[in-house]
Amino acid sequence: MLQASADIDTSETLTERQKAVLDAALRLLVEEGDHLTMTAVARRASCSKETLYKWFGDRDGLLTATVQWQASKVRVAPVDRKGLDLASLTASLERFASDWLKVISSDTSIALNRVAVGHAGPVKRKDGKDDLGAIVLENGRFALARRLKPVLEAGRQAGLLQFSDAEAAFRTFFGLVARDVQIRLLLGDRLELTDAAIGGDAARATQQFLALHGAKTGPQGL
Amino acid sequence: MLQASADIDTSETLTERQKAVLDAALRLLVEEGDHLTMTAVARRASCSKETLYKWFGDRDGLLTATVQWQASKVRVAPVDRKGLDLASLTASLERFASDWLKVISSDTSIALNRVAVGHAGPVKRKDGKDDLGAIVLENGRFALARRLKPVLEAGRQAGLLQFSDAEAAFRTFFGLVARDVQIRLLLGDRLELTDAAIGGDAARATQQFLALHGAKTGPQGL
């Protein structure tokens, strides 16, 4: 159990073949959940189990590599910070909301979050082994915060937003956008999220956020 | 695999002994997560595995019974619908928020949600077997909605609240209260929630909700 963990710098030390294998694992994860077996991955990827072990160390290593691989594919472009007015700020927020809803309702995200949650239990983490929960959190909720906060700050600088704590403001936005969607999906609730519904939710969440933290007409939340 | 499933009417067909066994299973679930083994439950509960199988059918039956047993213990008293003014409505909402935050941050809830999420995957549900995710959802998020909506409706009747769709209003409240807390906890993020912090969050969420849906001074959300 060694080489595959470039730990901090996520990926790109991966062969094309290795990426293909991880894609196979990812597909299998979506189809079968944590039920995923080494033999199944090997068969699906048309590689030998020995190779899997040589590349990823053990089952956990494969899972970790898979999650990181998917994470590395998600990197979205940062928002352009041009002339900021209410319209563009609103558009940006709606964009974030809509993107986030699409992510958390995707099969892949659901599958990944499921395994990560399953592995986050009070199990004895061997050494300081990077656990899946932390990775998912880092590339999900925290990555979103890192990308959104600058926008919020810019909005405040431009006198469009009002808040004392960017983190708190972000969490409010997060709550308004996600609401009960993620937990319901993770618990297996069928929840049809059409593009139209997502667009509507994004707009609603954005309006609510502006109502709470907008500079004009704003009642001071918190 | 048969008798233990009273399916719709949750519990109370349970022996004291059986409740004790389920409590043991519950404790073990909190300690070990889904790693839970039949042998471990039998040993912890000082009963034989044969008895476990006779009572609960199989491992899934035991898990289901455990989740239902815990759910049956949570039943909270409905709020008194006396003279409703802004103060008492605010107090009720804060109470709900605070209770909910306490629930979702409790070890028991986290453990239960973890197993339920783990079992909610694309696994072939045998027959129409009640799955854990549905049970948790039903006794968690949906139970909360059932208890909160009458309060919201009463608030609207009293002219204190303003909304067109009680379900949507509930979900907004839910989002403002829970934000990223549950997913972070499920993913293993250490997140200290002191009573003070919970109280503060409950008050903040309530104020934000009132800002969005309060009748006076209210900017129209949605």
Place this chain on the structure above:
DNA sequence: ACAGAACCGTAACGTACGGTACGCTTTGGC
């Protein structure tokens, strides 16, 4: 008091799966 049911503790069985070993084929450098 006694028969039978319920139950405890433990041993035994079967299987699924993580991990390893090995023989054969392909590939890339010389």
Place this chain on the structure above:
DNA sequence: GCCAAAGCGTACCGTACGTTACGGTTCTGT
């Protein structure tokens, strides 16, 4: 063209655990 490295496919091993079986003990009804 040759050889070693990399990789495929498969067989194999050990173990953990769900499930069943069974002998002994306690409880219950008559």
